[in-house]
Amino acid sequence: MMMAVTLLAIITLVFGMLRLAPGGPFDGERDLPPEIEANLKAAYHLDEPIVSQYFRYLGNLIQGDLGPSFRHQDFRVNELIAAGLPTSALLGTLSLLLALSLGLSLGVFGGMNPGSTLDNALMGFANLSIAAPTIITAPLMVLVFSIFLSWFPAGGDGGLMHYILPSMALALPFAGAIARLVRAGVIECRLEPYIVTARAKGLPERRIVYRHILPIAILPVLSFLGPMAAALLTGSIVIEQVFDLPGIGRYFVQAALNRDYTLVMGMVLVYSTLIVLFNFLVDLAYAWLDPRLKGA
Amino acid sequence: MFSCFKGLNAFLYQIGLGLVLLAIALNASSDVLHLGNDGEPSTLDPHRYNLRLEETLLNDLFMGLTTFTAAGQIAPGAAESWTQSEDGKTWTFKLRTDGRWSDGEPVTASDFVYSMRRLLTPSTAASLAYFLYMIENAEAINRGELPPEALGVTAEDPLTLRIRLAYPYPYLLERLLYPTAFPVPRHVIERVGKAWTKAEHWVSNGAYKLAEWRPQAYVEMVANPFFHAPAPIKTVRHHALASEQSGYNRFRSGELAAIPSFPASELTNMQQDRPKELRLAPLLSIMYLVFNTQKPPFHDPRVRKALGLVIQQQTITQRVLRNGSQPSLSITPSLIRDYQPVPLPHADLSQANRVGKARDLLAQAGYNQDHPLRVTLKHVNSLEGKKINLAIAAMWRQLGVETTLAQSELRAHFADLRQGSFEVAWAGWVGENNPEHYLSLLRSDIGNVNYGRYRNSAFDDRMAAARRQADATSRGELLRQAEQIMVADYPVVPLYMLASRRLVNASLQGWQDNVRNMHQSRYLFWSDAP
Numbered sequence: 001m002m003m004a005v006t007l008l009a010i011i012t013l014v015f016g017m018l019r020l021a022p023g024g025p026f027d028g029e030r031d032l033p034p035e036i037e038a039n040l041k042a043a044y045h046l047d048e049p050i051v052s053q054y055f056r057y058l059g060n061l062i063q064g065d066l067g068p069s070f071r072h073q074d075f076r077v078n079e080l081i082a083a084g085l086p087t088s089a090l091l092g093t094l095s096l097l098l099a100l101s102l103g104l105s106l107g108v109f110g111g112m113n114p115g116s117t118l119d120n121a122l123m124g125f126a127n128l129s130i131a132a133p134t135i136i137t138a139p140l141m142v143l144v145f146s147i148f149l150s151w152f153p154a155g156g157d158g159g160l161m162h163y164i165l166p167s168m169a170l171a172l173p174f175a176g177a178i179a180r181l182v183r184a185g186v187i188e189c190r191l192e193p194y195i196v197t198a199r200a201k202g203l204p205e206r207r208i209v210y211r212h213i214l215p216i217a218i219l220p221v222l223s224f225l226g227p228m229a230a231a232l233l234t235g236s237i238v239i240e241q242v243f244d245l246p247g248i249g250r251y252f253v254q255a256a257l258n259r260d261y262t263l264v265m266g267m268v269l270v271y272s273t274l275i276v277l278f279n280f281l282v283d284l285a286y287a288w289l290d291p292r293l294k295g296a
Numbered sequence: 297m298f299s300c301f302k303g304l305n306a307f308l309y310q311i312g313l314g315l316v317l318l319a320i321a322l323n324a325s326s327d328v329l330h331l332g333n334d335g336e337p338s339t340l341d342p343h344r345y346n347l348r349l350e351e352t353l354l355n356d357l358f359m360g361l362t363t364f365t366a367a368g369q370i371a372p373g374a375a376e377s378w379t380q381s382e383d384g385k386t387w388t389f390k391l392r393t394d395g396r397w398s399d400g401e402p403v404t405a406s407d408f409v410y411s412m413r414r415l416l417t418p419s420t421a422a423s424l425a426y427f428l429y430m431i432e433n434a435e436a437i438n439r440g441e442l443p444p445e446a447l448g449v450t451a452e453d454p455l456t457l458r459i460r461l462a463y464p465y466p467y468l469l470e471r472l473l474y475p476t477a478f479p480v481p482r483h484v485i486e487r488v489g490k491a492w493t494k495a496e497h498w499v500s501n502g503a504y505k506l507a508e509w510r511p512q513a514y515v516e517m518v519a520n521p522f523f524h525a526p527a528p529i530k531t532v533r534h535h536a537l538a539s540e541q542s543g544y545n546r547f548r549s550g551e552l553a554a555i556p557s558f559p560a561s562e563l564t565n566m567q568q569d570r571p572k573e574l575r576l577a578p579l580l581s582i583m584y585l586v587f588n589t590q591k592p593p594f595h596d597p598r599v600r601k602a603l604g605l606v607i608q609q610q611t612i613t614q615r616v617l618r619n620g621s622q623p624s625l626s627i628t629p630s631l632i633r634d635y636q637p638v639p640l641p642h643a644d645l646s647q648a649n650r651v652g653k654a655r656d657l658l659a660q661a662g663y664n665q666d667h668p669l670r671v672t673l674k675h676v677n678s679l680e681g682k683k684i685n686l687a688i689a690a691m692w693r694q695l696g697v698e699t700t701l702a703q704s705e706l707r708a709h710f711a712d713l714r715q716g717s718f719e720v721a722w723a724g725w726v727g728e729n730n731p732e733h734y735l736s737l738l739r740s741d742i743g744n745v746n747y748g749r750y751r752n753s754a755f756d757d758r759m760a761a762a763r764r765q766a767d768a769t770s771r772g773e774l775l776r777q778a779e780q781i782m783v784a785d786y787p788v789v790p791l792y793m794l795a796s797r798r799l800v801n802a803s804l805q806g807w808q809d810n811v812r813n814m815h816q817s818r819y820l821f822w823s824d825a826p
Contacts, residue, residue: 022708022711023707023708023711026423033426033438033743034743035418035435035438035439035440036421036423036425036426038418039418039419039420039421039422039425039438040421040423042418042419042421043419043421071338072336072338072339073339073341073344074338074339074340074490074493074494075511079511080511083510083511084511139541142545143545146545146549147545147548147549150549150550153546153549153551154542154545154546154548154549154551155538155542155545155546155551156513156514156535156546156551157510157513240538241538241542242538242541242542243542244535244536244537244538244542244543244546246511246513246536247512250512257705257706258707259707
């Protein structure tokens with residue numbers, strides 16, 4: 001219920017903001033004769049009062065129809081999202097897995113050996129990967145791995161090979177951030193009395209790390225994970241742009257620039273639904289990892 | 297430690313080698329021509345198209361009455377011959393006897409009648425419907441004032457098409473090259489409606505037919521088995537490039553055989569490293585500055601002339617842009633066939649004389665050091681736009697003019713121009729191979745595409761007289777007179793003509809640079825040498 005209200009508020013807000021933006025979907029470099037503009041507007045119901053446009057949109061939405069795209073005239077918004085979402089989701093899932101595995105292992109290692117040379121080196125790397133924007137690292141990776149070494153394709157979608165470079169580029173800053181969070185959590189946790197107790201009982205180190213330290217040390221990562229997963233799964237504008245991946249990330253910017261009203265609305269809906277959903281999942285995961293939160 | 301790294305190296309090397317072999321295997325197994333296209337098409341319905349990148353695809357899929365050769369010259373297409381009446385108002389086209397749709401159905405004159413009526417029917421909402429407004433009753437039909445059946449296009453017999461024009465139009469054969477005049481498959485559209493552009497229903501009469509369309513990824517086409525001249529390359533995949541840079545990367549990694557452009561900053565590198573693959577060609581186009589002639593002080597021709605005098609077109613192209621663009625001193629591009637453009641009146645003056653004269657003009661208009669002229673110059677927010685803006689502001693500074701720079705996003709920019717909310721602005725036009733196309737932008741009855749609201753009845757009269765003239769030579773002469781009258785008023789300052797910069801794999805043959813910057817895949821073939 002709460003979710004439906006949130007989404008309705010978002011739809012109304014975005015719908016209003018879009019109509020306030022200067023220019024319209026049919027503005028181009030060339031001028032349209034008035035009769036042609038009238039024909040176009042009639043075809044998309046833009047000649048109706050804005051209130052009836054709003055209710056027409058809501059009515060279609062309830063039936064699961066996001067409407068025709070203004071810019072991609074041969075597709076409906078549903079078709080565009082259905083075609084692009086798997087690409088973005090695959091890229092996002094791979095990056096998420098990569099970021100988590102890399103971030104967790106680096107973080108645990110660093111947290112267990114704080115101050116060691118390797119820890120310093122790894123944290124330096126983590127900081128660097130957070131600081132370097134993907135708009136720099138992604139083209140660099142293309143230059144090295146696609147153009148000089150010819151290991152990976154430079155762009156497009158032609159199977160799993162096309163996803164390796166993009167997901168690495170996308171995962172790096174997230175991996176760095178996770179590594180730092182986990183490392184801090186581990187260092188803090190390592191000296192807690194219950195860990196000292198566990199150690200005193202003679203539990204093997206592996207068990208201490210995985211059963212006692214990690215579940216607590218990972219909590220800060222979790223709150224970061226909800227929005228991160230939503231952002232990764234709905235595609236990265238920069239990465240899709242650099243690697244020519246046909247995901248939905250690019251629609252965010254393009255649709256807004258093209259005043260493609262229905263596509264912007266569709267994208268906002270997908271994104272906000274995912275954010276609301278992932279935040280809910282994160283709350284569930286919290287309770288599962290930290291039994292103290294169960295009652296709350 | 298050392299040995300560990302050595303092992304790692306060998307490991308990485310093996311992975312790399314494996315991947316290379318895999319890539320080679322994948323490439324060898326497919327006989328597909330991979331081409332880069334400027335972006336994602338909005339539609340593959342030729343009557344709804346709007347963009348050049350769509351034109352590229354539609355030229356492969358459809359065949360109009362006329363078409364163009366690899367060198368860009370007009371040639372017979374679906375029509376094998378044509379005749380024109382004495383008054384230039386009736387054209388008769390004889391269709392090819394072997395014209396076929398990709399499902400084997402014959403292409404008939406009534407297909408063209410249906411298609412042109414469809415283009416002009418208001419509910420089609422064709423944004424370029426005005427391309428065929430020279431046909432009798434076309435404009436009234438598009439306004440909804442007459443039924444589509446009133447259009448001056450008739451099928452005399454299955455292979456004879458007659459087009460009656462509202463006024464003589466000697467450039468008709470060229471106008472028919474555009475997708476707006478392409479035939480669409482009536483027998484499919486009447487059956488499946490709007491879904492006819494989906495691959496599963498696709499039928500067209502060009503060298504290729506649609507096989508698959510993945511939004512934002514590619515449009516794949518396969519040779520039309522019924523086309524009269526089978527294309528050497530059977531499968532073509534037009535990739536929608538997200539940016540110049542990604543296309544450039546994919547060309548360099550060998551994934552694409554040709555790309556429509558690449559970052560201008562790489563031009564010098566390409567000239568040195570890949571001269572055989574670089575295709576730098578002038579493009580029929582004009583970029584210009586437009587003055588808002590309704591807004592003081594730009595209603596004063598002396599102010600416009602002063603500002604126009606000190607702009608150095610050569611400096612802008614050679615020193616600022618350096619992207620292959622050519623300076624232009626006339627609003628009609630010098631590339632136009634059979635026409636001698638009229639340059640700005642000051643073209644022969646020396647640079648020093650120009651500045652002196654400009655100062656005098658500004659002084660006469662009442663501007664001096666104590667009372668400087670203030671100008672807001674508008675441009676589209678691109679890197680090139682910013683560079684040009686700064687250069688022009690510097691050129692004006694030598695007259696004591698204070699320039700404020702304003703940039704906005706492309707759509708907002710042109711919306712402002714149409715509404716006349718600007719003082720001086722950059723504008724551009726990529727167009728056809730006839731002078732009228734460019735000069736019409738300054739007709740007072742053309743609507744708000746005459747951004748500066750320029751109005752000169754002597755110019756308008758000559759333009760109207762030209763429109764009544766069927767003979768191309770006398771029409772050209774009238775247009776020249778009109779241009780002569782207009783340039784003296786400085787409503788616009790021409791800046792430069794664009795250049796197309798493409799990269800084309802050296803083994804891909806049949807690719808000829810042309811001023812249209814349009815190419816059809818059916819002319820391409822791989823040379824035997826690897």
